[in-house]
Amino acid sequence: MKTYFPIDYKSDMTLYETQEAISLIKKTFQKHLSDALHLKRVSAPLFVESDSGLNDDLNGVERAVSFDIPYAHKDASVVHSLAKWKRMALYNYDFYMGKGLYTDMNAIRRDETLDNLHSIYVDQWDWEKIIDKKDRNLETLKKTINNIHKCILATLATLKIKYPSIKVYLPENLYFITSQELLDMYPDLSSKEREYEITKEHKAVFIIGIGDKLSNGQAHDGRAPDYDDWKLNGDLIYYHEVLDCALEISSMGIRVDADSLVYQLETSNHTDRMHYRYHQMILNNELPFTIGGGIGQSRLCMLLMGKAHIGEVQSSLWDEYTLKLAKENGIIIL
Numbered sequence: 001m002k003t004y005f006p007i008d009y010k011s012d013m014t015l016y017e018t019q020e021a022i023s024l025i026k027k028t029f030q031k032h033l034s035d036a037l038h039l040k041r042v043s044a045p046l047f048v049e050s051d052s053g054l055n056d057d058l059n060g061v062e063r064a065v066s067f068d069i070p071y072a073h074k075d076a077s078v079v080h081s082l083a084k085w086k087r088m089a090l091y092n093y094d095f096y097m098g099k100g101l102y103t104d105m106n107a108i109r110r111d112e113t114l115d116n117l118h119s120i121y122v123d124q125w126d127w128e129k130i131i132d133k134k135d136r137n138l139e140t141l142k143k144t145i146n147n148i149h150k151c152i153l154a155t156l157a158t159l160k161i162k163y164p165s166i167k168v169y170l171p172e173n174l175y176f177i178t179s180q181e182l183l184d185m186y187p188d189l190s191s192k193e194r195e196y197e198i199t200k201e202h203k204a205v206f207i208i209g210i211g212d213k214l215s216n217g218q219a220h221d222g223r224a225p226d227y228d229d230w231k232l233n234g235d236l237i238y239y240h241e242v243l244d245c246a247l248e249i250s251s252m253g254i255r256v257d258a259d260s261l262v263y264q265l266e267t268s269n270h271t272d273r274m275h276y277r278y279h280q281m282i283l284n285n286e287l288p289f290t291i292g293g294g295i296g297q298s299r300l301c302m303l304l305m306g307k308a309h310i311g312e313v314q315s316s317l318w319d320e321y322t323l324k325l326a327k328e329n330g331i332i333i334l
Helices: 015-037 083-092 138-162 179-185 191-202 258-267 271-275 277-283 297-305 320-328
Strands: 039-041 047-049 066-069 074-078 100-108 121-130 175-178 204-208 228-240 245-255 290-296
Touching: 015 039, 015 100, 015 121, 015 138, 015 297, 083 100, 083 121, 083 277, 083 290, 100 290, 121 297, 138 204, 138 228, 138 245, 138 290, 138 297, 175 179, 175 191, 179 191, 179 204, 191 204, 191 228, 191 245, 228 258, 228 297, 245 297, 258 271, 258 277, 271 277, 290 297
Parallel strands: 039 100, 175 204
Antiparallel strands: 047 074, 066 074, 100 121, 121 290, 204 228, 228 245, 245 290
């Protein structure tokens, strides 16, 4: 999606009000999230050792920003997300069943294609929770994402009390569909086109099963093979009326066990990763069974405030085309 601004778009909020609202959204949502999922806030790393196997390559192709640390004689990489680190942290911090952690995660994703929804700077709530092996199922996945959706609805309600001019609407209930069912429904459309059609119809959708190949021989979307179980994960997507688009707010899932890790590493031709300590701990059943995900902070602010560009709610670097277009349309990019 190339950067654009809808005709006659103008935010109802001043720059000061926008900053106030960002603070309110973040404060309100993380309180609801921690209460609903029984999470404790922890500090998290901005970078990890490059050869630790803890960084995430997301869709499997993104390059991390790396640098050397001469004094420590080590190489480090800025995190893409904290999916693997969080599971290790739950183990190291002695969390117990039914409890979890969340953190403010900041990352640099150098290979992002910049547009209204994508920035090289990523800010999200990264969370992870210990579950029982018997709870590695779709029921647990759906219950968890329903709780997250309720947290978003409660945050929107609080925001509207302070800013009555906000006209954003979100439905009370999520619509669940598997990626294969979605393909069967729209066999001639691309995955992003399918997401748009189903989200425009139902407004709030959770697509289950991201990463494995579908009946057309392609995955709905790329997903790294060593954190989510591809059969027990999904994406939370809302219809963003301002841009007439599908806006992904969260990617989450039940994490791999030994069997699914082996299958996914073999399927993706990444069996070389099995020697990393993290992967060995999963194969040896040392790490706890977990569910977790990331929830985009700037994207959630953008959705709830009805903003047209993610640069209206976060500071980053932008290409000259975006900056020129924003100026021509009277839009302030931070």
